[in-house]
Amino acid sequence: MSLRLYDTYTRSLREFQPLREDYVGLYTCGPTVYNYAHIGNLRTYIFEDILRRTLEFNGYSVKHVMNITDVGHLVSDADTGEDKMEKGSRRTGKSAWEIAEFYSQAFREDLKRLNILEPHIWCRATDHIAEQIALIQCIEAKGYTYRLSDGIYFDTSKLPDYGYLARLDVEGLQAGARIDIGEKRHPTDFALWKFSPSGQKRQMEWDSPWGVGFPGWHIECSAMSAKYLGVFFDIHCGGEDHIPVHHTNEIAQTEACHGTRLANFWMHGYFLQVDEEKMSKSSGEFLRLQTLIDKGYDPLSYRLFCLSAHYRAKLNFTWESLDGAAISLDRLRNQVYEWGEPGDVDANYAHQFTEQVNDDLNMPRALAVTWEVARSDLPAPIRKATILYFDRVLGLGLGDWQPPKAEIPESILALVQQRQQARSEKRWAEADALRQQIAAAGYEVEDTPQGPRVKSKKSE
Numbered sequence: 001m002s003l004r005l006y007d008t009y010t011r012s013l014r015e016f017q018p019l020r021e022d023y024v025g026l027y028t029c030g031p032t033v034y035n036y037a038h039i040g041n042l043r044t045y046i047f048e049d050i051l052r053r054t055l056e057f058n059g060y061s062v063k064h065v066m067n068i069t070d071v072g073h074l075v076s077d078a079d080t081g082e083d084k085m086e087k088g089s090r091r092t093g094k095s096a097w098e099i100a101e102f103y104s105q106a107f108r109e110d111l112k113r114l115n116i117l118e119p120h121i122w123c124r125a126t127d128h129i130a131e132q133i134a135l136i137q138c139i140e141a142k143g144y145t146y147r148l149s150d151g152i153y154f155d156t157s158k159l160p161d162y163g164y165l166a167r168l169d170v171e172g173l174q175a176g177a178r179i180d181i182g183e184k185r186h187p188t189d190f191a192l193w194k195f196s197p198s199g200q201k202r203q204m205e206w207d208s209p210w211g212v213g214f215p216g217w218h219i220e221c222s223a224m225s226a227k228y229l230g231v232f233f234d235i236h237c238g239g240e241d242h243i244p245v246h247h248t249n250e251i252a253q254t255e256a257c258h259g260t261r262l263a264n265f266w267m268h269g270y271f272l273q274v275d276e277e278k279m280s281k282s283s284g285e286f287l288r289l290q291t292l293i294d295k296g297y298d299p300l301s302y303r304l305f306c307l308s309a310h311y312r313a314k315l316n317f318t319w320e321s322l323d324g325a326a327i328s329l330d331r332l333r334n335q336v337y338e339w340g341e342p343g344d345v346d347a348n349y350a351h352q353f354t355e356q357v358n359d360d361l362n363m364p365r366a367l368a369v370t371w372e373v374a375r376s377d378l379p380a381p382i383r384k385a386t387i388l389y390f391d392r393v394l395g396l397g398l399g400d401w402q403p404p405k406a407e408i409p410e411s412i413l414a415l416v417q418q419r420q421q422a423r424s425e426k427r428w429a430e431a432d433a434l435r436q437q438i439a440a441a442g443y444e445v446e447d448t449p450q451g452p453r454v455k456s457k458k459s460e
């Protein structure tokens with residue numbers, strides 16, 4: 001069955017065909033590690049995980065690369081303001097290197113809790129300074145750069161189709177440039193290398209052919225994707241905010257140096273909003289996955305909540321809808337658990353499900369097929385096998401889930417221990433009486449080779 005994906009570059013649904021035989025190259029722009037990820041960021045990573053799982057479901061072997069932006073992303077997303085890392089360092093009183101490490105770990109932990117498959121390759125911008133410098137030299141040699149007092153810039157007017165991804169009206173921007181563009185020649189020009197401010201030592205800075213400084217934000221992705229996936233690879237993803245600036249500039253850099261397109265497909269996840277407003281990491285107060293966990297939610301309820309909307313639709317977060325997802329997840333988990341051993345996958349439903357995921361990752365409809373299987377009158381082992389098969393894409397961890405063990409009160413555990421003691425001393429009547437006392441309190445002891453196991457009669 002063919003897989004169709006929406007490509008932002010051509011603004012159309014296209015049939016996916018891999019460029020190489022051995023792997024599908026997938027590059028997903030990773031986090032800027034100056035703070036925790038918010039649940040909006042995580043929506044984008046969930047969409048990308050669904051994409052990867054769908055490719056694998058279709059039999060492709062995926063090579064997934066994710067970068068970690070630990071330098072160069074300035075507060076404004078353009079080339080002004082402080083570096084987010086240095087600002088984060090001031091906020092926390094830790095070094096920029098320390099916070100990069102700390103928030104990278106926190107991010108990986110979030111991915112794990114959401115059942116997001118780990119990328120095959122993680123790459124940090126600060127580990128690839130030489131590659132970035134080499135790429136800037138290549139762009140310079142082809143005549144696309146100019147030097148200003150604060151850095152080396154890309155001259156976007158030299159690239160005829162600059163801004164095509166975002167359908168930017170470059171001339172309109174130029175004519176109406178009221179925004180302060182400083183010394184830049186054109187509003188869309190951007191920094192490839194920034195100089196450390198004179199008389200100031202940055203925590204993160206390197207020597208370069210142009211002077212001591214640090215790379216611009218966009219160059220890392222062009223350099224690292226080429227290193228790990230080749231200069232023209234299959235799919236590049238990110239959130240929709242990356243279309244007009246970050247991805248537009250990645251494309252410009254690669255085209256300038258290599259004369260080829262960067263990726264065959266460009267895919268973008270739409271934003272999560274909270275109370276119809278954009279959520280931003282820099283605004284201080286924001287919802288983290290941990291916030292949800294602290295309120296008693298299972299992280300996978302958030303994953304299921306995200307799957308309830310198509311990735312190309314805005315999604316508004318409310319606690320009521322998260323509650324709804326939590327209830328659905330709970331029911332599905334319990335059902336799948338109770339169905340016992342899996343049998344064969346139902347071919348008809350498998351076909352329907354595949355049709356939906358292969359139709360540009362239509363998860364709301366794929367979920368509808370899942371609920372239909374759950375409600376169907378197919379034998380339980382078939383329902384189970386079919387839903388576990390779907391779970392390869394859904395990633396809800398349905399196969400591993402077990403009902404939580406009921407908490408056994410201390411007083412009951414004490415009785416169990418006394419009974420065990422009585423049994424080991426062969427005081428059988430006393431052991432029996434204790435068993436009855438435990439049963440009267442609503443618990444049951446079972447003697448297993450590993451020792452006594454106690455469970456609540458209510459949870460059966």
Ligand code: AMP
Binds near residue numbers: 029030280
């Ligand atoms: P950042 O760590 O800020 O570089 O962003 C990490 C990823 O999250 C990028 O792919 C962004 O496009 C994406 N993103 C940022 N805000 C949101 C949001 N509110 N909803 C969905 N994705 C977002």
Ligand code: ZN
Binds near residue numbers: 028029030221246250
């Ligand atoms: Zn990127």
